Amino acid sequence: MIFASAFYAMVDPLAGHDPVALAEVFLARGARLLQLRLKQVEGGEFLAIATRIAELSRRANALFIVNDRLDIALLSGAGGVHLGQTDLPLAAARRLAPPDFVIGISTHDVAQARAAEAGGADYIGFGPIYPGGAKRTVAGQGLERLREVRAAVALPIVAIGGIVEATLPAVLAAGANAGAIISDVVNSPDLEAKVARLVSIR
Secondary structure (H helix, E strand, O other): OOOOOOEEEEEOHHHOOOHHHHHHHHHHOOOOEEEEOOOOOOHHHHHHHHHHHHHHHHHOOOEEEEEOOHHHHHHHOOOEEEEOOOOOOHHHHHHHOOOOOEEEEEEOOHHHHHHHHHOOOOEEEEOOOOOEOOOOEOOOOOHHHHHHHHHHOOOOEEEEOOOOOOOHHHHHHOOOOEEEEOHHHHOOOOHHHHHHHHHHOO
């Protein structure tokens, strides 16, 4: 699996953005890998939003992934799902999903990363890398832990947690294939310019 760019766009209404409008900006400025993260939205509304973003993503030839909810991902026509350690187990998701469906797994240490690889994940998320971010993490794992995970698995790695535009190159140099960024993007005074710069980072 090869990511189109090093920017893993997170469609998250953290700063009050409409999710569909946010996805439109991401796609218009070149993002080709999007994850919809809606933590406080009921199922029906979640599905409606996901279905609309799935349509936009197909037109842009972008991979659209839904966070946590395999049912929403499948019903909306998304290309994949991202599951946490306490979500639906990877093996169960594989049984329900079509063969070409992308499944990412959140991991926080080498053991979890190896388990995700052995279980057939397409990529792993790893973090939190730095303190702060959308979850206001007190302490991050750091780049050395990221290097350890990179040495342990061959899967693509999406680093997450406290990453900003200025630190993305260091995260990539430490072994991540892409960086998921929320706060630094959605709080930017010039969202379009921010996304365009992130998409250009290799």
